[in-house]
Amino acid sequence: MNFPNIKALLFLLLIPGTTVFSQELVFPAEINTALLTHPDKRMLKSRVHSEAKDGDLLTLPFIDDFSTDRFPGNAEGRTPLWTSRNATRNTNMAVEPRSVGTVTFDGADAQGYPYNWSPGVGIADTLMSRPIDLTGDASSGIGISFFFQPKGNAVFGPTAGVDSLRLEFYAPELDQWFWVWSTVDVSEPEAFQFVYIPITQPRYLREDFQFRFRNFANLQGAFSVWNLDYVRIDQNNVNATPVTDDVAFIRAETTLLDVYTEMPRSHFSAVSLPDVLMRESIEVRLRNLSATNRTMVGNEILIKRDGIPEAMFPNENSPAIMAGSVLDYTHAVFGAPNEFVFEVDEDEGPLDFEVNILHGVQDIEATSGNDTIRFTQRFFTDYAYDDGSAEWAYAVAGNGSEVAVQFTALAPGNIVALKIYTMPFGNNYEGTPITLMIYEDTGNGPGAVIAEELSVIEYGIEEYQQSIIYAFEEPVPMPTGSFFVGYRQSAQQNGIRVGLDRNTNANADYLWFNDASQVWNQSLIEGSVMIRPMFDSPGWEDLIVSAKQTDPGSQVTLYPNPAAQWFTADFPEDSPYEAEVYDISGRMVKRIRMTSGEQISAADLQNGLYILRFTSRSGDVFTKKISVRH
DSSP: OOOTTHHHHHHHTOOOOOBOOTTEEEESSOOOOOSOOOHHHHTTOOOOOOOSOTTOOBOSOEEEOSSSOOSTTOTTOOOOSBSOOOSEEESSSSSSOSSSOEEEEEEBOTTSOBSOSSOOEEEEEEEEBOOBOOOOOGGGOOEEEEEEEESTTSSSOOOTTTOEEEEEEEETTTTEEEEEEEEOOOSOTTOOEEEEEEOOOTTTSSTTBEEEEEEEEETTEEEEEEEEEEEEEESTTTTSSSOOSOEEEOSOOOOSBSSOSBEEHHHHHHOSOGGGGBOSEEEEEEEEOSSSOEEOOSOEEEEEETTEEEEEEEOOOOOEEOTTOEEEEEEESSSTTTOOOOOOOOOSSOEEEEEEEEOOOOOOGGGGGGGEEEEEEEEESBOBSSOSOOSEEEEEOSTTOEEEEEEEESSOEEEEEEEEOBOOBSBOOTTOEEEEEEEEEOSSSEEEEEEEEEEEOOOOOSSTTOOEEEEEEEEEEEOSEEEEEEEEESSOTTOOOEEEESSSOOHHHHEEEEOSSSOOEEOOOOSEEOEEEEEOOTTHHHHHHHHHHTOTTTTOEEESSSBSSEEEEEOSSSSOEEEEEEETTSOEEEEEEEOTTOOEEOTTSOSEEEEEEEEOTTOOEEEEEEEEOO
16 A cells, blocks of 8 residues: 555545634633542552662651652653652643642643532642651751742643642651642742742651642642742752753653554554654753753663564764753754654554654763653554544533544554543533534535534543543445544533643644534544544454453443333342433433333333443442334
8 A cells, every 4th residue: 555645645535614713622720510429539649658678767858849750650660769659740830840740730630620619728749758758856947949830831820829739847756747838829820839948846857757739729630730840959059959950851652653643553664655644853851950051962762562673773963951951952863964764563462662852961970860751652443643642631611512623544444442531521411411423524624424422521630741642333334535524412511521632732633523503513622632543453353352241330231222112231249220211412311210120111212322320329320222113
């Protein structure tokens, strides 16, 4: 199969259309709170204990710039510095951080789920250190320093006079926490401010000293955002100023591909000239945190497959970076002299390349992680524009509104699912109907419907910002060429919230919406909505099976389906289940209580498709679909 000019093909398929902004929404914003709740999920933010041995104490200096994972259970096996991972380490929420990686505090838990769907402000995230040996006296010059930023890349940061970030110290002999610092300053929402606090009181200068950051926030989701960077406790006042002997990357990168951030493995391998899919170059950003000018040396890109180096290309330039300044620095990818292309074969399963962008300026050992940008270039099932992280949420208001994203299949295949980050934020739409959609491309937006599948909204709670795999009952054949995928909402008047990645910007070319007016318009919202088509690249079945295994309703059978006069269900336990029956418009038409084998009348239901939302006595919630045909 030959695609000598795939970039031109992509361009020709994107003819601008009429733009309407009025019904497109981004969040956080003022919202109405729905009544649905999920008490189990509110409690996810429990303390996670360190696996460090009892009695182990950290010693000075304590330094974490969050460029690497130093939370409990980190994949690299590094000694953890923190006892809890409630606040979220990320590389995307801050604007111009001190080094790549910050910790974000907001009103959502470690999985991005709201603490409470009801309005109100309260204690939200906590970041607590492991015990530290702080033995010393007032003359030791011991102090803690850090940088904080309100808002950053969030839509709205903390509310002045309402939300706050605070620091507390633990006095071991008193077994008591004390407030030592807080801020409500939101005047510089895109600037990091430096704070230094001397630690001189004897009650803290002991073994088993700890400290913690906490925030007060709107508890309905990713509101009231604060970003924290470069936390350091040292002695002899060496960290009393923001100057430190360090040169750091400050911006994450996520792909060496030109259009997509991910592609199906079988599709990339089918392209005869894959060089057209590669970026010509990649630009990285560095910061010199020291008081002296530095020279950048040892700059290179290293690519590994299965841990084995596959390609390495140095950058022979050695530019100067001035003291306290930022430098943008370009590496060639598929451009002279490198001309690098991923070698992708057709074997089964995911293929991951570890990409490392490095510089060779040696600095503080504790922050050596900021000398490298690391990301995984994956080839498996997805076409994706987004980088896998959401800074905002996107929605279109109005019952029946539609959202669609354009993609170009580079090989024929079957779409087996849509992967969507349905973001739990503001309005709780969990368990309400959503219709998965695939459309033809008219050359000027979405056209005829190729396939549609009724499903229900789910929120991921297994990991941070977990996208949900919404599977089609039957794979949908898709030839080579352009198409649209998306969804039609039902009775979600305020709009289904979908993750919006602000670090990429595919919306301008590929995102369309229909606010129930039957007229498609191109989006005016910057970013990339987190909607991905999943193709049947070999090994895809494992993803679908894994997703179904996490469904608490996977062991429940609903029959007969279609139902004529009655239906029943087999439950794994005999206790009654509460069930709400919704039609495809999202209207609840019936509320029932069911036990295993009990026949429920369907005589009062019109012909059509229905969603049953079950709640067990233990609080598990799951949904099933049933068709009624009299």
